[in-house]
Amino acid sequence: MDLEEQIYTRKSCRNYVDDEIDLTIIDDFMNSTKQLNEDINYRYEILKLDEVNNRARFSAPYYLAIYTDKKENYMDMGFIFEQLCLYLQGIDIGNCWVGLASPKKKNSDFVISISFGKSDNMTRDLSQFKRKSLSEISDAEDERLIPAQLAPSAINQQPWYFKHTDDGFDVYKVKHNIIKRQFVKKWNEIDVGIALAHMYVANEDTFEFYKKANFENINGHIYAGSIKI
Known part of the structure; x- marks a missing residue:
């Protein structure tokens, strides 16, 4: 399959x-x-x-x-x-x-x-997805990120952000305010993992996950790791 x-x-x-x-x-x-x-x-x-x-x-x-x-x-x-x-x-x-x-x-x-x-109600076409634009989830619009863009997330927050590197992306999770953090709790971590799973499935032969010691700090975001694809 x-x-x-x-x-x-x-x-x-x-x-x-x-x-x-x-x-x-x-x-x-x-x-x-x-x-x-x-x-x-x-x-x-x-x-x-x-x-x-x-x-x-x-x-x-x-x-x-x-x-x-x-x-x-x-x-x-x-x-x-x-x-x-x-x-x-x-x-x-x-x-x-x-x-x-x-x-x-x-x-x-x-x-x-x-x-x-x-179930007899478990699929949809692309026009039915309600998601952030590629430019909202990355530093530059990139169709390679469509699999991550389509990933499900708690209350459809899509709390991921991708910054281009030479061979892939640095991955960040959105840092919510204290009220929203209390509501989404651990779900943000899970959601970023779900988006990364989509990136892996779409790039199975080349995908690699690792963590950098030195990475760019982005205001309002927390570094989660890096991927090669």
């Missing part, structure tokens, strides 16, 4: 049918995902709706709960599990990142959930 094709049609799915899914496909795919940092610890579990405290305005038959032991890993969680989201869409399983659903069984390592299930 070409995961890149899914970037241009993916829709955060909020309408599901209650059909059973062969859940072994998730473990099989997760064995092949790429990580930004190979040394992080994380895990996931699949839950049914009755095992979840769901405060979202929609519900799904299944939820994937993501866990990791350090806040520094949140960007990696977005990066890793957005690959899964694209894969699931490619096999006709709708999905959506859900910040308002959590396991009923409390765990301090819990980060975020992804709802998923069979």
Whole structure:
């Protein structure tokens, strides 16, 4: 399957049918995902709706709960599990990142959930995406950034910014004011990871993530890392 094709049609799915899914496909795919940092610890579990405290305005038959032991890993969680989201869409399983659903069984390592299930309303065409322009997410308009431009984010904030380098981009996250930070919380880190996952999927053979010791400080932004593509 070409995961890149899914970037241009993916829709955060909020309408599901209650059909059973062969859940072994998730473990099989997760064995092949790429990580930004190979040394992080994380895990996931699949839950049914009755095992979840769901405060979202929609519900799904299944939820994937993501866990990791350090806040520094949140960007990696977005990066890793957005690959899964694209894969699931490619096999006709709708999905959506859900910040308002959590396991009923409390765990301090819990980060975020992804709802998923069979659906007949899970794709769209490019004209239906509501996103910032390329010039708003970068220091210069560049069509290579369209995959990142189309990435989903909490309340559609799109909190990423790309600065051109000789072989790719320095990546920044938007620094929100204190009120907005309290609302979006850890989601910004996850969202930047999701955008980077799209850049990886679109540049699988050349993508490389690294962190610089010296980088340009940009007012209102926080350096997140650099990519080669």
